[in-house]
Amino acid sequence: MRWQRFFRRKQADLELQQEIELYLEEEIDANIARGMDKDEARRRAHLKFGSVNRVREEVWRASSFLWIEHMWRDLRYVLRKLISAPSSALTVMLSLGIGIAANALVFSGVDKIALQGPPVGDPAKLMSVYPTDQHGQRAQLVYADVFESLQGQLKSFSDVAAFTSHIQVALTGRGEPRRAWGQSVTQNYFDVTQVPMTLGRGFGRRDVYSPVIVLSYDLWRVYFNADDGVIGKTVFLSGKPFTVIGVAKPKFRGTLQMQVADFWIPLSQQASLGFLQETDSELVNVIARFAPGADRATAQAELNAVSQRLAIAFPTEMQERQLRCEQAGSLPAEAWVHIAAFVAAVMGIALLVLAIAVSNVTNLQLSRAMARHREMAIRIALGGTRWQLIQPMLLESLVLSFGGGAVGVGASVLAMRALTYFHMPVDLPIDLTLNISTVVLWYAFGLSVVAGMLCGLGPALAATRPSVPNALKGESSLEKPGRRWAMRDVLVMVQIAATMVLLCTTSLYLHSLLKLTNGDTGLRMDGVRVLSIDPVHNGYKAEQVPLVLKRVLDGVMAMPQVASAAWTDSTPLSIGMKSKKFHHVGRPGDLGLDPEADVYDVGPGYFATMGIQQLEGRNFNGAGPNAAKQMIVNEAFAHQMFKDRRAVGQYLTPTLQKDASPQTPVSYEIIGVVKNSKSTMMNFEDNPPIVYEALEQNMGTAAPLLGYSLMVHYQGNGAQMANALQAEVHSVDPSLAIFHQKEMAEQVMDSLIIPRAESTIFGVFGLAGLLLATVGLYGVMSYSVERRTKEMGIRLALGATMGQIQSLIVRYGIARTVIALAIGFPLALAASKVAASLQSGITAYDAISFTLTPLFLMLVALVACWIPARRASATDPQSTLRHE
Known part of the structure; x- marks a missing residue:
């Protein structure tokens, strides 16, 4: 084979030289035997054989790939040139x-x-099965009884599994208590996903009703210190013992897009944790794996037929719903x-x-x-x-x-x-x-x-x-x-025009971030620390939660450095804020027209802790759940609901769906009005309507998804305060998992994650474009000066001043910069309009951005032109003319 000859060319060349030498020696001996002298015999032998080097070259070429030879030769030449000019490379x-x-x-x-x-086996064949509503929108979850009926009807799938979206627990049994998020799954979950185990095994049929757990690789590595002996050991989830039977492979954190699962337990075991409401426990995510030979088209046709049968068998759960499938882990179309x-x-x-x-x-x-x-x-x-x-x-x-x-x-x-x-x-x-x-x-x-x-x-x-x-x-x-115009000039103008677009867009995002950062949140920022716990998901019954929160609050209030403290079910400036619509008592509610407000459940000291001024009425008085319901509203909600009328003393009731329970919702008396403040992740809404309900009256009706947050206003060192708060919580119960610990100032910065990320990305891109454009303009000007050195010398010899030479070169560069900015300005306006449509709070035609950015670019261009111009004006006319 030629490839084999290619790799043994040197050996073949040595063998060929030996053969040639042997042939020539034999021919010389034969010529001597014919009576020739030695020199003539050698001459005749070489004449008869021909050029030795030509023969060697032909054989070498026959055993080679010429294009590889030429490529290797050119590559060595290129590398030598690049090494000789490293700065350019x-x-x-x-x-x-x-x-x-x-x-x-x-x-x-x-x-x-x-x-x-998702990091599963053969991900292209793993599908997510979900229902759509009457509008064709994806409804992620399937009722559990529908799933059980579905399992035996699908032939296009080899197996079907289900899992809950997320369950949160307090994980104990190894070191500091930790809040963890997991999923409850059917026993065949790891078979359907085809996820191998790093240690142990996945679930089997015998584990359906057993308190067993599979850990994620990251949780095993961080919380269990990558203990190879973890299999068979007991961990506690919200106080309930579970036996570790496996550790999943690295990088597998579940099949939901961008969502993380720390562990998996059997679906039957979620009820033992005691925190899921009955309606929630009936809803599951469904995944299925294609059977051999099946594809999405045949599977969807089968799901259409199955949906019709399920609509008859489950008229409530499957009413006007259609089952669809798409690749697991993909984002919904909406x-x-x-x-x-x-x-x-x-x-x-x-x-x-x-x-x-x-x-x-x-x-x-x-x-x-x-x-x-x-x-x-x-x-x-x-x-x-x-x-x-x-x-x-x-x-x-x-x-x-x-x-x-x-x-x-x-x-x-x-x-x-x-x-x-x-x-x-x-x-x-x-x-x-x-x-x-x-x-x-x-x-x-x-x-x-x-x-x-x-x-x-x-x-x-x-x-x-x-x-x-x-x-x-x-x-x-x-x-x-x-x-007058070279290709290099055109390229530099393209760079400057593109940089104009980049910098204007960056300026818009930075300006919007600056407005948010410097805006008044209506909340006390300095000396306020947040700490969250979740007693319900830590194993406490609902009726025990008020006592736990009171014991922690009393201990914190006894600290000399604490000025005030209060519990709330929602940390300000977070996501996942609950909201309700309200209407006047005695009037019919309308979900489409009634005003909506963010709802906080707060303790009596909340407003003093957060620095929210009370304008009218009074604060909560600590009334229990059986007392008349009370609420405090902010100015924005009071104005939206009552216009210029007095809000204190009015009664409101939440607006519910027609089939919601109870049919007659409870009414709330407004007992106070407070100043406006920011609520959810910071946006450009100046005065979001907010309703504050009494935490003592609503505690235990439903466990908040994100636990309870203790807001503490303190004096002194933040790190010492953090340690003291943690010690106080653990003095009440060492098994309580503490999470979401931070200063309120940190919460503000975290709430700006989207505008901060946008501004950072655009800022880096804008800086990169500015740097490249500056280097490009400077390079063009330097090269132009270098090529015109003789001209500059002659001009100086004929009487031109240094100022005239500098002005000539600077005008050359500035003229091209002005043209580039004229081209880039309308493009930047169009880009800003697109940015304003994508991000609320951005002004499409921001005067500051579109005034300062061109001036800044002109200044940069002036510097980039002046440096080569100064060098050109220092040209020695005598040296130039002598060289000429």
Whole structure:
């Protein structure tokens, strides 16, 4: 085989030399035997055989792949040239790397949201089965009895499993109590997902009614210190013992998109934890795996038929509902409506950064191409073909593009680590981490190769078409006398115009973030600490919760450094806030028209702790659940509900669905009005309507999903306060899991996670574009000055002043900058309009952004032009004329 000959060419060459030498010796001996002297015999033998080197070359060529030989030769030549000019190579790789990093970072988010399936066996065959409502919208959950009936009717799926979305528990039994989120699943869950175990096993038929648990790999590694002997040990979930039977493989955290599960227990065991309401326990997520030969079309046809039968068997649960299937772990179509536009906008900005980088690199490559015209002319004069000249230049671009891809991937990894410092303003099992997957790597390096080829192809074609006579005299065909606009000028103007768009968009986001950060929240920020516990999910009965909260509050209030403290069921500026609609007692409610408000259940000291001023009425008096219901409203809700009438003393009742229970909801008396404050994750709504209900009157009716938060106003050191609060809670019950501990100032910053992330991304992109455009403009001006050194010397010799020389060069650069800004301004206006449609609070035509950004770019351009101009004005006329 030729490949075998290719790898043993040196050995074959040695063997060939030995054969040739043996043949020549035999021929020389034969000639001597014929009577010739030794020199003549050798001469005749060599004449008869021919050229030894030619024979060796033909055999070597026959055993070689010439294109590999030529490629390897050109690669060594390219590497030598790049090593000889490291600054130029690094500039190209860094420029491309900045553009690739921006795109890799954005694409990793797209990959996580849309492309990555759950880490299960053969993810393409694992489907999520869900019902749709009468409007065709996805309803994630299926009733448990519907699921049981469904199991025996589907033939397109080899097996069907179910699991609950999330259950929260206090995990004890190893070290400090910890809040954990898990799922209860059917016994065949790990068989359907085909998830192998790191340790132990998954669930089996004998585990259906057993208190057993499978741990996630991360929980096992962090909480159990990667203990290989954990199998068979007992852990406590909300005070109930469970036996560990397995540890799932790394990276498996469940099949729901971006949601994290720390553990799994049998579906039957969720009732033993005692916190799920009866209606919730009847709803499950359903996953199924295709049977051999089945596909989505046949499965959907079967689900359509099954839906009709289920609608007859379960008229209440399946009324006007249709079962659908799609790949497990994918986002619902309605969710994509909200994020697709934003993702497209960010991807467009990232590609704009790459376009600036490509323009910058192309400019640099054009400079190098101009410098090589004489070399190319000599090669052509010696018989070189155009392809022989282009090939090493394209290979050089390919090497630089791979280097740029490596730099970009490395920078994107650092950026992803930096994004981990952004925290959600609430303790929920949401995974926001980004990572470099194989798909992202292929995308990054593929994009870098395309960008590198685009950067190198034009300069390569231009460099290999020189006018040989002119090039041999040192003249470049890319710079004809009298030409006012060169390709390099056009590329720089593209960079500046694109940077104008980037910086204006960045300025809009930064301006909006600044308004949010400096805005008045209506809440006390300094000296307020948050601490959350969840007694219900820690094993306490509902009637025990008030006593636990009172004991903790009394202990905290006894601390000398504590000014005030109060419990609430919702931390301000969080997500997941509950809301209700209200109407006047005695009037019919209308869900479509009645005003809606965020609802907090708070203790009597809440307003003093949070610095919310009371305007009218009185505070809660600690009345129990059997007393008349009371509420306090803020100004915004009072005005929305009563206009100019007095709110105190009025009675309201929540607006419910027609079939809701109870049919006659309880009425609330408004006993006070307080000042406005921010409520949920900080947005641009100045005065959201808020209703405060008495925590003592509602405690035990329903366990809050996120536990109870203790708001503490204190004096002194925050770290010492945190330790004291934790010690006080554990003095009441050492098994209570404490979570969501932070200062209120931290909560404010966490609540700005979305605008902060947007501003950070656009800020980095804008800075990268500005840097690339500045370098590009400076490079063009420096090169222009270098090419016009003789002209400057002659002008100075003829009497031009240094100021006139500097003015000439600065005008040259500023003129191009002004044209670029004129092109970029309407594009920036269009981009700002798109940004305003995607993000509330952004003003499409912000006067500050569109005034300061062009002025700032002009200042940067002026500096980039003045430095080369100053150098040009220092030219020595005598040296220039002597050289001429």
